[in-house]
Amino acid sequence: MELLAAARAGDEDAFGALVLPYRRELTAHCYRILGSAQDAEDAVQETLLAAWRGLAGFQERSSLRTWLHRIATHCALRLAKSKPARLLSWDHGPARRPGEDLGSPVEGDVWVEPLPTETDHPERVRERREHIGLAYVAALQRLPPNQRAVLILRDVLGYPAAEVAGLLDTTPASVNSALQRAHATLADTTLPLDQVATPKGKERSIVAAFVTAFDAGDVSGIVDLLAEQARFTMPPLPAWLDGKDDVIAFLTERVFALDWRARPARFNDQPSLACYQPADDGTLELAAVLVLDLDGDRVTWLASFIGPDLLARIPLPQRIAANEFGDHR
Structure with a gap:
């Protein structure tokens, strides 16, 4: 509470300490939506700027975590809707034989990109549970942005349908419908999503x-x-x-x-x-x-x-x- 009060009073250091525990989680959340570590970082920066500017309006009806996820989701969705969905190589064209020409580089915001993760960070287990595997993130890019957000908020972060509806300014019925469609799309993917864990x-x-x-x-x-x-x-x-x-x-x-x-x-x-x-x-x-x-x-x-x-x-x-x-x- 002291950090929150100090941040509301304009203390930037207090604000930094207040949001620091959520930084990694917000980055992972935006990365799942966007499929790019750079885009995710841009969305997180926009999120924190919006949170800093809007902190006076945070009325604590929800947790700080939920409030930040709401801002981050909308920031990431705005960015996702402004760009084509990122691709994997097999979305771009058929496989080639070993001796064939490799083609010219396809530059720009085209490909699903990797997310650096720390080898020995204590949140690694949590990150695994929260689904940041490359195949899973790539599969999410097959979904329309709103379905991506619904599936992540419901299945990954565990928010109930009513709370997701509030986060996305929609209805629980729309959330449940979007989640059902997202599940159906992922069920048809050829990406390896149901893998046996490796010791x-x-x-x-x-x-x-x-x-x-x-x-x-x-x-x-x-x-x-x-x-x-x-x-x-x-x-x-x-x-x-x-x-x-x-x-x-x-x-x-x-x-x-x-x-x-x-x-x-x-x-x-x-x-x-x-x-x-x-x-x-x-x-x-x-x-x-x-x-x-x-x-x-x-x-x-x-x-x-x-x-x-x-x-x-x-x-x-x-x-x-x-x-x-x-x-x-």
Whole structure:
């Protein structure tokens, strides 16, 4: 209460402390609606500015969390309605064979993007429960923006229909109808939404195997980890590979023909790799982020992100001294 009173009196530091516990949750919420970490950050900034300006009007009829979610939802929806829904590679065109041309980069606000998540943050378990997996967020982009918001508020954040209706300025009947339509659409998706959980120890061993494969330029250590239906995507290039054999051939002939070093990372609370290539100055430069989608002990989707603009925004070291990785092949 003291923070709230101080913030209402114009204390910006008090306001910052007041909203800090909700910052991560608001970012995840906006990311689910928008499919882009950058757009989510923009929506959160707009949310906090609106909350700061409107704090005098917060009458505490709802919790601060609910009030912030209301503002964030409307900010994210305005942004979502101003842009086309973000795509996955297989929404853009058919799969290609390993030796085919990869096409020209499709730039702009086109692709579903990854969300950096902290490896050791105590809210990681909560984030997993709140659905920030890449496949789930991609599936949400198949829904109209209002249905996205309803499904997230009801199924992910657990608000009752009447409260969602209040948040979205609609009726409970409309909320229930939108939720039913959203469920029907997601039931028809080919994205892997009902996956078997992977034990943490197995996750670590899979990531270690991929790090070794990138460092050695040798696919043999990860062949048995790929599901038969594995896919490889690489936005902003439109090309993608479908099926274990084609993925292995592409890794062997195209990816591992280049010089790489990799280290573990975490995106969308999924096992991931930060992948580096030699730069002209002798350092190693961030060249790709690889997010691994797992079903039990098998990798079903290798989501590689190689766009320079996206990589420049990612909170990872952009350049690393070569000796930090030790000996190289």
